Amino acid sequence: MSTLTTTAPGPPVTSSPPIAAVPFSRLLKVELRKTTNTRAGFWLLVAIGVITAAVIAIFLFAAEADELTFETFLLVTMTPQGFLLPVMAILAVTAEWSQRTGLVTFTLEPSRMRVTAAKLVAVTLLGLGAIALALALAAVGNVLGMSLQDGAGDWDVTGAYLRDFTVLQLASLAQGFAFGLLLMHSAAAIVLYFVLPTVWSVLFLLVDWLADIAPWVDLATAADPIMRGQSLNGDDWLHVAVAGTLWVLLPLALGLVRLTRSEVKSS
Helix, strand or coil, X not given: CCCCCCCCCCCCCCCCCCCXXXXXXXXXXXXXXXXXXXXXXXXXXXXXXXXXXXXXXXXXXXXXXXXXXXXXXHHHHHHHHHHHHHHHHHHHHCHHHHCCCHHHHHHHCCCHHHHHHHHHHHHHHXXXXXXXXXXHHHHXXXXXXXXXXXXXXXXXXXXXXXHHHHHHHHHHHHHHHHHHHHHCCHHHHHHHHHHHHHHHHHHHHHCHHHHHHHHHHCHHHXXXXXXXXXXXXHHHHHHHHHHHHXXXXXXXXHHHHHHHHCCCCCX
């Protein structure tokens, strides 16, 4: 006669609590730290500050006294920052692909869109910081111009012009970000960012019949009133919107499509 053996029931199976998503604020802090803590990112930010101050100093002693106004000091900061801010954005958005750290990043945060959004917000905040620095240095330059060079010292800059100035600088930053996202390679994106718009602008200068459509398809031409110290009117804003769609939104959209389909590699 056999005996029946019984086993004690095991502990009840409990389901694991759902894992909370990484807060966007934490992603933003990480991307800000990654942009500022790397050697390339740190020295690029230093270069933005130093070169902005340098062009203010050069203009202070090289320009005529009647040219030393807050507006002109602000205008001279536009060129160096217009070159360097897009490079900063390109380096930030291509870091995971150029340095092969994407596997780590997208394992910790699987949503590539959230990571990319955090990168965009991070570089935008840094861009606004650079613009604030330009405003401060332009104000200092204007004061020094009055005291050292007997400059005009004109402070007559409208809020509309400051808005347009900020939009133009952020648009160039966003264009660099879009090119970096599309190509996912730092060097290639930097070269394309500087070469393609330049070739495009030269083409409009050489071909007469293209001049009429230049403001619609060339972002630099559309933003030319800002470079001449003028605020944008209704038609100018329409030109900027159309050209911005071509040079910023379109490559950004294509880059997002490529981002979602690209294979993440560790080496």
